[in-house]
Amino acid sequence: MTPRVHRLTVQYDGTPFAGWQRQRDPNTVQGHLERALAQCWGRPLPLAGSGRTDAGVHADAQVATFTAPAKFKSLAALQAALNYHLPPQIRVTRATYAAAAFHARFSATGKEYRYRIYNHPCHNPFELHRAWHLPRPLTVTAMRRAARLFVGEHDFASFTSNPGYARKTTVRRVTRVTISVRGPVMELRFRGNGFLYRMVRNLVGALVKVGQSRLTISELQTILNAKTRSVAPNTAPACGLYLRRVFYRNRK
């Protein structure tokens, strides 16, 4: 049996997990998936994700790959077997074969994140751990204007919590930022060719300060130009962030 590249789409509620990445704490999303793979194949199989997510961060559609000989009658049977072994907060929503050269991380050409804010004086129990609760009204028009600053190719050094993580450069191209409001739920979407460590949460933190009239757009421009984290506003909490989509060439 020749080994094949398996591609998984994974949805998870990040609340109970210590983030994506395998580590000493066994309670990570990657750790649970690798244990499920080991249960199915009877030996350890390393799994590669499109990227890490922090503790408490969610995923609508994380992508992960591993290489192994086909083991089940069908990909549907593989998916069912993995879900059987996984905790219910993690679901494999799709399993396909990919080209031999395909890799969840190295083949990725871009990502989309969404960030949910619950903007109402009283929090909603059903939004607990699913959105950032901000009791006072935000000025969405100002936030939308500010968000335009981020679109395009910029050095986002001011918006990463650890510039050392960015191996070569802190320059990234953000292709789209949209902010939608539906009742008390505000959702910010960020699309780009890549995001630095904690970049989305730092961008959200800055946009929220603008929405609270505690930061002007020209001050935000100064922060972006400064290229140093020390001047930037706070990081938004993990619970509002969702990895929504990973993009690949040829939609593969």
Place this chain on the structure above:
Amino acid sequence: MTPRVHRLTVQYDGTPFAGWQRQRDPNTVQGHLERALAQCWGRPLPLAGSGRTDAGVHADAQVATFTAPAKFKSLAALQAALNYHLPPQIRVTRATYAAAAFHARFSATGKEYRYRIYNHPCHNPFELHRAWHLPRPLTVTAMRRAARLFVGEHDFASFTSNPGYARKTTVRRVTRVTISVRGPVMELRFRGNGFLYRMVRNLVGALVKVGQSRLTISELQTILNAKTRSVAPNTAPACGLYLRRVFYRNRK
């Protein structure tokens, strides 16, 4: 200070609680609310809910009343104080004064419940404990036709898990049943002048059997006519049920 009737609207995620009603287990919604009231007033204050909800059942807007002299500068301050003392899965979303004769349970003229089903082969981690997961497709047209049987005044003895709970009669008037489908989420809404113990979950259990082609509409009619629980299908799980609204005369 003359005592006043306080009316609270309460939203809760029922997952972590042993139901509404105060009991030996201190972890009930009523128990948490009464402890919060005791914290605020410095003495025990009994709280009356519009009715009980079982362990795991949620509420969009449960209504509860208690009588006490005004204690805070404003009702907003009372609401904030109660929410400060409550677990985050329980929120007081509104606090008002009511007429002296108003009582959350005895003044209620009707209720609306909603029941959520996640109808998709793969469950959604964000719907865990929030919907009943049914992997195989349901025939919604058949369910809608069957639901019409319940509308009107009927003896629902076949659909209560404990007829002894109904003090006088097991006759209830159901005024509306609607079933909406939005992607994989099916929501059933039941409005009526009152519901017997576990009645909504038993009605849902029966409608689902119809949607699965495991029960015909004429068989369902026979079950309704039989007026005995022993012939009725299974109770739907608690996690899908939400007390959506309590109705009072004069909207008070």
